[in-house]
Amino acid sequence: xxxxxxxxxxxxxxxxxxxxxxxxxxxxxxxxxxxxxxxxxxxxxxxxxxxxxxxxxxxxxxxxxxxxxxxxxxxxxxxxxxxxxxxxxxxxxxxxxxxxxxxxxxxxxxxxxxxxxxxxxxxxxxxxxxxxxxxxxxxxxxxxxxxxxxxxxxxxxxxxxxxxxxxxxxxxxxxxxxxxxxxxxxxxxxxxxxxxxxxxxxxxxxxxxxxxxxxxxxxxxxxxxxxxxxxxxxxxxxxxxxxxxxxxxxxxxxxxxxxxxxxxxxxxxxxxxxxxxxxxxxxxxxxxxxxxxxxxxxxxxxxxxxxxxxxxxxxxxxxxxxxxxxxxxxxxxxxxxxxxxxxxxxxxxxxxxxxxxxxxxxxxxxxxxxxxxxxxx
Amino acid sequence: xxxxxxxxxxxxxxxxxxxxxxxxxxxxxxxxxxxxxxxxxxxxxxxxxxxxxxxxxxxxxxxxxxxxxxxxxxxxxxxxxxxxxxxxxxxxxxxxxxxxxxxxxxxxxxxxxxxxxxxxxxxxxxxxxxxxxxxxxxxxxxxxxxxxxxxxxxxxxxxxxxxxxxxxxxxxxxxxxxxxxxxxxxxxxxxxxxxxxxxxxxxxxxxxxxxxxxxxxxxxxxxxxxxxxxxxxxxxxxxxxxxxxxxxxxxxxxxxxxxxxxxxxxxxxxxxxxxxxxxxxxxxxxx
Numbered sequence: 001x002x003x004x005x006x007x008x009x010x011x012x013x014x015x016x017x018x019x020x021x022x023x024x025x026x027x028x029x030x031x032x033x034x035x036x037x038x039x040x041x042x043x044x045x046x047x048x049x050x051x052x053x054x055x056x057x058x059x060x061x062x063x064x065x066x067x068x069x070x071x072x073x074x075x076x077x078x079x080x081x082x083x084x085x086x087x088x089x090x091x092x093x094x095x096x097x098x099x100x101x102x103x104x105x106x107x108x109x110x111x112x113x114x115x116x117x118x119x120x121x122x123x124x125x126x127x128x129x130x131x132x133x134x135x136x137x138x139x140x141x142x143x144x145x146x147x148x149x150x151x152x153x154x155x156x157x158x159x160x161x162x163x164x165x166x167x168x169x170x171x172x173x174x175x176x177x178x179x180x181x182x183x184x185x186x187x188x189x190x191x192x193x194x195x196x197x198x199x200x201x202x203x204x205x206x207x208x209x210x211x212x213x214x215x216x217x218x219x220x221x222x223x224x225x226x227x228x229x230x231x232x233x234x235x236x237x238x239x240x241x242x243x244x245x246x247x248x249x250x251x252x253x254x255x256x257x258x259x260x261x262x263x264x265x266x267x268x269x270x271x272x273x274x275x276x277x278x279x280x281x282x283x284x285x286x287x288x289x290x291x292x293x294x295x296x297x298x299x300x301x302x303x304x305x306x307x308x309x310x311x312x313x314x315x316x317x318x319x320x321x322x323x324x325x326x327x328x329x330x331x332x333x334x335x336x337x338x339x340x341x342x343x344x345x346x347x348x349x350x351x352x353x354x355x356x357x358x359x360x361x362x363x364x365x366x367x368x369x370x371x372x373x374x375x376x377x
Numbered sequence: 378x379x380x381x382x383x384x385x386x387x388x389x390x391x392x393x394x395x396x397x398x399x400x401x402x403x404x405x406x407x408x409x410x411x412x413x414x415x416x417x418x419x420x421x422x423x424x425x426x427x428x429x430x431x432x433x434x435x436x437x438x439x440x441x442x443x444x445x446x447x448x449x450x451x452x453x454x455x456x457x458x459x460x461x462x463x464x465x466x467x468x469x470x471x472x473x474x475x476x477x478x479x480x481x482x483x484x485x486x487x488x489x490x491x492x493x494x495x496x497x498x499x500x501x502x503x504x505x506x507x508x509x510x511x512x513x514x515x516x517x518x519x520x521x522x523x524x525x526x527x528x529x530x531x532x533x534x535x536x537x538x539x540x541x542x543x544x545x546x547x548x549x550x551x552x553x554x555x556x557x558x559x560x561x562x563x564x565x566x567x568x569x570x571x572x573x574x575x576x577x578x579x580x581x582x583x584x585x586x587x588x589x590x591x592x593x594x595x596x597x598x599x600x601x602x603x604x605x606x607x608x609x610x611x612x613x614x615x616x617x618x619x620x621x622x623x624x625x626x627x628x629x630x631x632x633x634x635x636x637x638x639x640x641x642x643x644x645x646x647x648x649x650x651x652x653x654x655x656x657x658x659x660x661x662x663x664x
Contacts (some may be wrong), residue, residue, distance in 0.1 A: 069623045
């Protein structure tokens, strides 16, 4: 099994609308009722302007889900909307506040008086609310909370129609598992030091514990492989869908297969995936395809794949590195050198979508919150 | 390394293979190989050897050394600086001064390129001859793309008129690269450059777990891992590496037809008449 590097989410990479708003006129932190009154009156930027620092949450007294429950009271769609706006801002400036807000909001939305199916616009609102909530959780790889959220949604749809289930629900389950595997991965590079510490604590002679070290590393590898395998199963299930989420599940599943060393399977899974209107996914698809082709010795195909990735995101670093190394492998050294220099000297500061790969659907939340704001109330 | 395998080959014919259209197929009788060799007597560099003093084995087959150069060719230097983490403006300024000292010590025909990386890889100085214009900026986003930055720096263009050296200053931690150690070592097998790695030791830098990465990279390419025990020592360490490289030999030999098998070629170099220490890349790749 390959030991994957990265996939951390760089907090600085995505500049959300919340930060954009924060650059406008700030408001002094005030009570939650005052901010809500302005919001309900149509001021969609009031939350970001009022809550600019983690300490700005304190006067709102939203420390516990039960407090938020009390404030929410009887069903009011504007309050549901307001809570997710707060969670959106929290994900920017105080990630630890995100889950309590979403947990309370999720219960509130799922317990709205109208049952799923009636009326349809409330179903659409709920569906989008859950989608947005999962996107916010994915941003910070909060896999345990995502799993809790899935359980709630499964329970809700067990007794009602599935019309409130987000379209990307199956994909989200794969992403949560992927995040869990990444969060829990053993740092095999450091296994020696870790094992030394364990062996010393157990009173063993560190100099003669090679066998112990090896077995512990193997256990860690096996556990990680089991995690990736479950992840692959989830993506494979999600890939059955013919929509955009299905395409993304295929791309992510191929990447997991690659991590597992199942390179031909990875190629089969990513081959023919069609990406529509999602440059980030198109970039990931080209990037992963390039790496898979490299591993199979198909360097000419890898070149095409990296170039496709660069067509989606022209200045992104990882695909540029991949293209340079592939040309180098093809003995086209002058071209490889030119690409390498171009990567290092590009004038634009385009962030590499690879750096936000683990943040999953967070890339859509700006769009989704705009849609929610436009939902009839 | 693949460099002079192309440049020195007489009658080279490139034919198209289905997957790798540009991959050359060597059909000539001679296949020239050029390799950098550093020789030491204790800690002192040995500079008095001639071709007959060297014994070269290529995949176990003894070769005839056709020429030996010492300190004749200009160098192409790539300095790769890890500027990730919590480096302060003062720390960045110290790096800038170290770069300046190294650049000022270069010879007129040398060329230098300076690369800095966090998550992002960026030139702090374009490839140029002295005087070197340096523009070192703190780049965002934070994170460390060690594998991507160093792999990219190993992309070199073969030349029989210049020698290639890459010096990497880093603790080798990584959390943002798309590529990995496997890709880095694959690039190291292809590059013409000798790679020196300089590990900053001291301060808050965790030096332990990743040293093996630097060691592997250096050994594979014929360079070595060098510690820098303080910021003040960085420039002198870099210059020491450059001087050592400058005073190493360039050995050339020609493979016979039967020896030109594609794949990895292991190189062993020994000194016939003295117990000197020899440092040379582990091999090169024909493919």
